[in-house]
Amino acid sequence: MSIRQHNKKFIQDPCASRELGIFPGLLFAVAALASLGLGCTSGKQSSQNTASQGGSSQATGGSGGNGQVTSGAGTSGSVTTGGGSSSVAPGGSVATGGSVVSSSSVATGGSVPTGGSVATGGSVASSSSVATGGSVPAGGSVVTGGMPGRGGSTALGGSVVTGGMTGRGGSTVAGGSVATGGTTGRGTTTPTGGTTPTGGTTPTGGTTPTGGTTPTGGSGVCPTVATPPTPDTTTRAQCTSSSTGIACHFGGNPGNYDVSFNLGGTAAGQTEVQAETLREMLAAPVTTEGTPVAPIVTTAGQKLLYSMTVNVRQPQGQPDWAQASDGTPGLDMYFIGPAPQLDSIAYAPAAASDVVMYIATDSTGCDQDGPGTAGWGQWLPQFFGFGLSVANYGNSGALTECSPTTTPCRTDAPYYSFYDNPKMWPAIKPLLKAGDVVLIEFAHNDKNTPQDQYEANLNTYINETRAAGAIPVLATPIPRNNWTNATTMNPTQLVNDVGVDLPASIRSVGAAAGVPVIDLTTKVVAFFSSKGEATASTYYADPTTHLNTVGANIVATIMRDEIRSLNIYPLVCFLR
Secondary structure (H helix, E strand, O other), X not given: OOHXXXXXXXXXXXXXXXXXXXXXXXXXXXXXXXXXXXXXXXXXXXXXXXXXXXXXXXXXXXOOOOOEEEEOOOOOOOOOOXXXXXXXXXXXXXXXXXXXXXXXXXXXXXXXXXXXXXXXXXXOOOOOOOOOOOOOOOOOOOOOOOOOOOOOOOOOOOOOOOXXXXXXXXXXXXXXXXXXXXXXXXXXXXXXXXXXXXXOOOOOOOOOOOOOOOOEOOOOOOOXXXXXXXXXXXXXXOOEEEOOEEXXXXXXXXXXXXXXXXXXXXXXXXXXXEEOOOEEEEOOEOOOOOOEOOOEEEOOOOEEEEEEEEEEOOOOOOOOOOOOOOOOOOEEEEEEEEEOOEEEEEEEEOOOOOEEEEEEOOOOOOOOOOOOOXXXXXXXXXXXXXXXXXXXXXXXXXXXXXXXXXXXXXXXXOOEEOOOOOOOHHHHHHHOOOOOEXXXXXXXXXXXOOHHHHHHXXXXXXXXXXXXXXXXXXXXXXXXXXEXXXXXXXXXXXXXXXXXXXXXXXXXXXXXXXXXXXXXXXXXXXHXXXXXXHHHHHHEOXXXXXXXXXXXXXXXXXXXXXXXXXXXXXXXXXXX
């Protein structure tokens, strides 16, 4: 069986008709899907999926992910260290050759985080008025079938809650010494013996990443990571090879796993790495959006060491979608490509200190089940090194919230209230810990949600995330395949059926609450417009809404670049 068909437990279901839940098998259902804008998944995955996909980018100050050359021809003892963050790790990281990687020095008193300033000691004005009938106080009970504080926002109490933004007024958190000869721990070790140049520009506690702006989203200090497991050939023997690649089914319970492996072998190799249900974990680094994904190349006898943290769920993809496959229980790793080579591998339950980024979104970002359709969240893990896992709870048909007590859920297709569905937000909340990240993006299915309720819903996610000590990050939605003319994508298309400009509301909520906003709408509209309708339309899996693997990789790359540009902690610490 092809590795790309490994977890299919049902026959292929035509993507075009599934989201409607009606007219199954009818060819004209594609048009119905286009009008709904909901998610769907395709059937079995083809054995090759790499020729025209976009790829990851190379982190500033590091090369090619987090690989370390350990042997083989032409190595000359060089080390590939791109598994670390583009920013300097807490205390400063030692780069190859011993110099401190510093894209810029900290601009003391620099700019206030993108997304709006918060007055120190002041109150966060998240929505100006309280709903008629009163809002539920923070910590109060949730209205049956709905979210707290309907129609208004919950007062934040005047201070930024734990897990919020740090460095008001532009200062960087000081503290910590520069570790000479230490390790970055972002997927591989940095060569020892390097020293920090005296008189350099690295301030106490390390530098603020690219641009010198105030860190947003977290404390501005990169977390300490554990030591990754050491690959061995005994564990490698549990993997099986076929004409489509190498599959490793290790079993185990749901959770997070630290994984290390050596790519390469006696023969030259070209290897791409995926996990679980078509989740892209590693490919050759690229720096420009739209560059096709490419495998990691190893010469004969060469070995490259990589480490990463993998989230395992059951089901592996969408949490509540009838057509989604449950997959194979436990940890699954796949090494595919034109000539995959795996020398050794090891895994272990992830350290409790590992950061988890939870994704709360809809079909445009979820882990899709088929080769023709992909979500941007499915292609995001490839950009993060060891110590951070991506737990994508995105689901087709999901919206911020709907219930009989608020906006009734539509019945013209499968819609899911992400806040109420027990497999979605109620499943995430008990798992949240201090330092985790929740990436929130809803819009496409909030078709008739009024503005006050939509913004209150977003604030509820923000407040409950912060109450757990975790860090909220907002994102605006990707645009639909809707064009003003052949070279201009419609920039104002995401207005819902009751007149709400959803991207504008997201930006407004983020500014008021002091939450970073990744503006996918603006960035993707600009990038797709630069390619023109004829080319950009090929990034979509259907005529209107959902992305294919090329489009999902492009959007994930844009998101990675925005995380770096906005300097969102702790995410910047783990970028390859």
